[in-house]
Amino acid sequence: xxxxxxxxxFENTTLASCxxxxxxxxxxxxxxxxxxxxxxxxxxxAGNVVRSxxxxxxxxxxxxxxxxxxxxxxxxxxxxxxxxxxxxxLVVEHSNVQSWL
Amino acid sequence: MVNEGPYTHQASDSAYLFAKATxxxxxxxxxxxxxxxxxxxxxxxxxxxxxxxxxxxxxxxxAEDHGVDLVVCVAAAMRRGIRDENxxxxxxxxxxxxxxxxGIQADRLVVFGD
Amino acid sequence: xxxxxxxxxxxxxxxxxxxxxFVNRKAPYGTIYALEGLEVVLISAAFDQDVxxxxxxxxxxxxxxxxxxxxxxVKNFSPxxxxxEGYDIEKLYVERESLEIRGLNAGDLLVxxxxxxxxxxxxxxxTQDVVIGF
Numbered sequence: 001x002x003x004x005x006x007x008x009x010f011e012n013t014t015l016a017s018c019x020x021x022x023x024x025x026x027x028x029x030x031x032x033x034x035x036x037x038x039x040x041x042x043x044x045x046a047g048n049v050v051r052s053x054x055x056x057x058x059x060x061x062x063x064x065x066x067x068x069x070x071x072x073x074x075x076x077x078x079x080x081x082x083x084x085x086x087x088x089x090l091v092v093e094h095s096n097v098q099s100w101l
Numbered sequence: 102m103v104n105e106g107p108y109t110h111q112a113s114d115s116a117y118l119f120a121k122a123t124x125x126x127x128x129x130x131x132x133x134x135x136x137x138x139x140x141x142x143x144x145x146x147x148x149x150x151x152x153x154x155x156x157x158x159x160x161x162x163x164a165e166d167h168g169v170d171l172v173v174c175v176a177a178a179m180r181r182g183i184r185d186e187n188x189x190x191x192x193x194x195x196x197x198x199x200x201x202x203x204g205i206q207a208d209r210l211v212v213f214g215d
Numbered sequence: 216x217x218x219x220x221x222x223x224x225x226x227x228x229x230x231x232x233x234x235x236x237f238v239n240r241k242a243p244y245g246t247i248y249a250l251e252g253l254e255v256v257l258i259s260a261a262f263d264q265d266v267x268x269x270x271x272x273x274x275x276x277x278x279x280x281x282x283x284x285x286x287x288x289v290k291n292f293s294p295x296x297x298x299x300e301g302y303d304i305e306k307l308y309v310e311r312e313s314l315e316i317r318g319l320n321a322g323d324l325l326v327x328x329x330x331x332x333x334x335x336x337x338x339x340x341x342t343q344d345v346v347i348g349f
Contacts, residue, residue, distance in 0.1 A: 001341045004211075006115075017240070017272050020312065024334035028341070034111045064118070084122035091209050092128075098238065098346040099212040101104070101248075102347070104248075137251055177251060197258040204345040205231050205262065212347055 001027075002094035003057075006034035006101070009046035015039050018100045019049065023056040031082070031090055033062040037069060042076040054078050062087060102134045102200065104214030106141030107156035108149070113142050116213035117159055124167050131207040132170040133160070134200045135192075137214065140178040143171070145189035157189045164191025172199045233344035234265045239274035241349060243292070244284065249277045250292050252349030257295075260302035267306035267343075268299075269336065270328070275313050278324040296326050310336050 003022045007014040015036065022028055030053070032040050039046040040061045050059055063081040066072050075081075082090065091097055105112035120130055135142050147157040163169050171192045173183060178194055185194060204210050237256050243249040259266050270278060277296070284291040299307070307328040314320055314330065321330050331339065340346060 006112075006215075013272065014240075017313075020333045021271070021310070021337045021340065024332070024337050033115060084118045085126060087119055088122045088126050088128065091211055096341070096343055096346055097209060097211050098340060099214065099348050101212065101214040101240070101348050104349075136255075137247060176254060197255055198261065200255060201235075201259045201262050201264070204235060204347070205229065205233055205264065210345050210347065214348075 001029075002090050002097045003028060003030045004097065004099045005030065005032055005036040005039070006099070008035040009039040009049070014100050015046065015049070019053050019057070023053055027057065029058040029060060029090060029094060031060045031062065031087065032079075033065055033087070037061045037065045037071065040066065040076050040079045041071050041074045043074070047076045051076055051078070060086070060090060102136060102210065102212045102214075103139040103142060104137040104212065106138040107147065109138075110215050112213040112215060113139070113156055114154075116211075117156070117163070119211065119213070120163060120169070124163075124169075130167070130169050132172055132199065132203045134203060135171070135173045136177050136197075136200065138181065139214070140173045140181050140183045143173045143178070143183055143189055143192040144187050146187050147189075161189050161191040174200070232263065232265055234267070234342065235259055236267050236269055236340065236343040236346045238269045238271060238340075238346060238348040239277055240272045242273040242276040243282070244287065244289055248349040249274070253292060253295055255347065255349075256299070256304060257302060260304055266304050267308060267339075268304065269339075270307070270309045271313050271336070272310075275309055275317060275319060275324075278309070278326060278328070279319075280323060280325050293325055299326070308336065308339065 003018050005015050005018050009015040039050050041047050060080045060082050063083050103116045107113045164171050173194045175194050241248045282291050282293040309328045309330050311330050
């Protein structure tokens with residue numbers, strides 16, 4: 001299952017809810033888009049949460065959103081970058097998609 | 102499915118860029134369904150500044166070039182003053198059943214919103 | 216035009232039955248998502264699909280007893296949740312942690328629901344064909 005999070009983890013509990021349900025439910029992938037990409041920054045509280053979730057879930061971030069926000073040099077190691085085409089591939093590879101709005 | 106209007110939230114931009122990439126990869130788009138404030142993507146009265154993207158005409162062009170079905174929810178549209186008379190080219194107003202039908206017919210349904 | 220199923224009545228004729236899950240994560244009234252989300256769920260009932268509703272995070276407040284909206288001049292749509300059964304929408308799931316964090320329990324809710332752990336909720340989500348979140 002592909003989970004999509006588009007909210008900053010610093011003002012919203014969406015990422016925490018997604019990880020609570022998705023990780024315990026086991027496996028799948030997390031794609032961070034829009035303001036959700038801030039969760040992929042290293043040395044941040046959210047980044048630490050994402051890093052510890054990586055054992056349970058594959059983490060991707062949408063590169064155009066990362067770059068737009070100027071965080072490309074601070075991305076957490078292990079987060080895979082995808083463009084919109086890669087986003088499409090992730091949707092195809094997983095049997096279903098949940099956008100955590 | 103697009104649940105936010107243009108400009109205020111990035112959802113419509115993300116949805117459009119995702120849709121474009123989907124077509125470029127050779128997939129088909131069964132339908133784009135506009136709901137909640139997403140119905141505001143459909144008004145031809147939109148006039149952004151010249152140096153900004155035109156979210157509405159971009160959708161219209163996608164419909165024209167690729168035959169993508171752009172459906173605006175009638176109930177959500179009526180609440181927000183979107184009518185046939187101010188609809189941009191390529192959009193049509195219909196019921197929520199069109200969304201459920203897309204869920205049934207398409208291999209994947211992706212939601213963009215706030 | 217009124218609210219219709221978009222010209223598609225009593226299913227789409229394809230005979231396909233998919234698992235639809237509607238995930239409600241937002242409180243009522245502050246935004247319109249809960250109300251318009253409920254409208255989608257009601258329409259989906261006409262398509263003979265395998266529908267379930269999930270209430271997570273602030274979505275659990277949609278089911279709170281005792282909603283009185285007269286003074287904010289907004290329609291109280293909470294009785295609609297009680298009517299879902301009449302639409303054959305009987306699979307209502309609530310995440311235990313979402314209730315506990317908010318100091319609620321199943322007895323505070325308008326309708327009978329199945330309370331699930333986060334893990335069980337995740338497992339259920341994985342088995343769905345279509346997941347629509349509001």
